[in-house]
Amino acid sequence: MKHIAITGTNGKTSTLVLAHQLLNASGNSVASLGTLGLKIEDVLEDEPVLMGDRPMEAFLEELHYFHDVDAFLFEAYSVALANGKYDGIPIDVALLTNLDADHLDVHKNIEAYRAAKYHLFQKLLKPNGTAVCWENDSAAHIIKGICAERGCRLVSFGTDTSATLRLLKSTKSKKGTEVLLQYHQLKCHATVPFVGKPYINNWMGALLLCLELGLPMEFLLKKSETLTLPKGRAEVVAQCQGGAVVVDYANNPAALCTTLTWAREQYPGTVHLVFGGSGNHKSYQRKEMAETAQLLADVVYITDDNPREEPPQDIRKQLSLHCPKGLVVAGRSQAIHKAIKALQPGDVLLITGKGHETHQEINYTLKPHNDKTVVQAYLHSIQMDKAITHY
Numbered sequence: 001m002k003h004i005a006i007t008g009t010n011g012k013t014s015t016l017v018l019a020h021q022l023l024n025a026s027g028n029s030v031a032s033l034g035t036l037g038l039k040i041e042d043v044l045e046d047e048p049v050l051m052g053d054r055p056m057e058a059f060l061e062e063l064h065y066f067h068d069v070d071a072f073l074f075e076a077y078s079v080a081l082a083n084g085k086y087d088g089i090p091i092d093v094a095l096l097t098n099l100d101a102d103h104l105d106v107h108k109n110i111e112a113y114r115a116a117k118y119h120l121f122q123k124l125l126k127p128n129g130t131a132v133c134w135e136n137d138s139a140a141h142i143i144k145g146i147c148a149e150r151g152c153r154l155v156s157f158g159t160d161t162s163a164t165l166r167l168l169k170s171t172k173s174k175k176g177t178e179v180l181l182q183y184h185q186l187k188c189h190a191t192v193p194f195v196g197k198p199y200i201n202n203w204m205g206a207l208l209l210c211l212e213l214g215l216p217m218e219f220l221l222k223k224s225e226t227l228t229l230p231k232g233r234a235e236v237v238a239q240c241q242g243g244a245v246v247v248d249y250a251n252n253p254a255a256l257c258t259t260l261t262w263a264r265e266q267y268p269g270t271v272h273l274v275f276g277g278s279g280n281h282k283s284y285q286r287k288e289m290a291e292t293a294q295l296l297a298d299v300v301y302i303t304d305d306n307p308r309e310e311p312p313q314d315i316r317k318q319l320s321l322h323c324p325k326g327l328v329v330a331g332r333s334q335a336i337h338k339a340i341k342a343l344q345p346g347d348v349l350l351i352t353g354k355g356h357e358t359h360q361e362i363n364y365t366l367k368p369h370n371d372k373t374v375v376q377a378y379l380h381s382i383q384m385d386k387a388i389t390h391y
Helices: 012-025 056-067 078-082 110-124 140-150 197-212 217-224 253-266 283-296 312-322 332-341 371-390
Strands: 002-007 030-034 037-040 071-075 091-096 125-134 153-158 165-173 176-183 186-192 235-240 243-248 271-275 299-302 348-352 359-362 365-368
Touching (some): 002 012, 012 071, 078 110, 091 197, 140 153, 186 217, 243 371, 253 271, 253 283, 253 348, 271 332, 283 312, 299 312, 299 332, 332 348, 332 371
Parallel strands (some): 002 071, 002 091, 030 071, 091 125, 271 299, 271 348
Antiparallel strands (some): 165 176, 176 186, 235 243
């Protein structure tokens, strides 16, 4: 069984999901484990996989025994890397999406956070394994140095001339994005059914990973035409009053910046944003998150994310100090309703921070909440009210 680890600050889940689809379509028996749960071939397990103190090796033995899996992909988290959770797993392919500041409430400083990520390449990647990295990221030269020292194979993707898989051109089309690539000396064209630079990067990482595992380019490009992004990642969940409503998981400053930039590139009208801050941890990110919203969004609604045991009004107040244009709305559903009402033709509403999540953590309680469900239920209620009025 091949072990494939995907790490980075943002883009892990999208890269994992896209790579899973490509590998699974090739006839391999594939399993993947990440933020969305455990997926075996085409089936996403209903129950969440709780590793706890359970050794990862024992989990993999069961997976191979009961499902005869050929390839196992997983999101390698910085905390688990630092704690040695994956130390018993020989990694065949390790991929780094990007590296920014995150989880500093656990790692205490950016150096410790980066060291946890680099541990994957320094200690866990097999001597004859392959490292895959985004050529345009500042961490790429560190990964190159590690691989040169250990004798590991290194390949990269991006727009830089030195990238193994290089993006030459991308154009938005009715089908998604038309892409021109160069792989070594080969130039090839592809169509992917999504738009936006972050997702093109994630796809290129997944594509290069699969090429390194021996899958042919022609097959991968054909399959790429039917790929789907994971739930809650730039997911257009509704159209309302000529505007689009998009749910995205962006829950750190870098991801929020990327998502807002993507929205400005894709939609001609006003960019509306609903966001909040997490409670009990990552409080150090609130200032930068709020400043990003102030700078890149046109209309901002400051509301609750997962306040946990912190008073939600305190979090909202902290955010509003650094985002003076923000309208503070207590209650996430209420903020979403208010934002939908303001949409005009050509506008986009981004609802960020929770993505696929189905609950809010509030004062030791899990309260059912899903952004997509809230949007659709509200639009349905509006339609029903209109029908009753006309009747």
